[in-house]
Amino acid sequence: RSIDGDLLEIARTHRVLDVRRQAVESLGRRDGEQIAGLLLDLAVKDGPEDVQRQAVESLGRMKGGDVMDDLARIARTHPSSTVRQQVVESMTRRDPDQALRLIEDILRRQKVKERS
Secondary structure (H helix, E strand, C coil): CCHHHHHHHHHHHCCCHHHHHHHHHHHHCCCCHHHHHHHHHHHHCCCCHHHHHHHHHHHHHCCCCCCHHHHHHHHHHCCCHHHHHHHHHHHHHHCHHHHHHHHHHHHHHHHHHHHC
């Protein structure tokens, strides 16, 4: 078993929430497409909101890899407003212009929805 697998297992199942968040943070320091995929999975699967938020924050801090489209999808669809807010903050650190376009798009969609 790899260290990434061990960290993922801890992030998913450890009984102490802070340990789970720390495992997610450690995964985020390990860069790479596979790690990004694991963090995306943690961000959207059922689990503690704090773990999901940490996964989004870690994605935003990763070097390399293009996770912006995935983060934008989470911002549009995640049921938790705090996770969506973390997405916007994480995207803003990486690409403020893209984050602004996302916010504008979300607001535009919300207006259309309210008119319907």
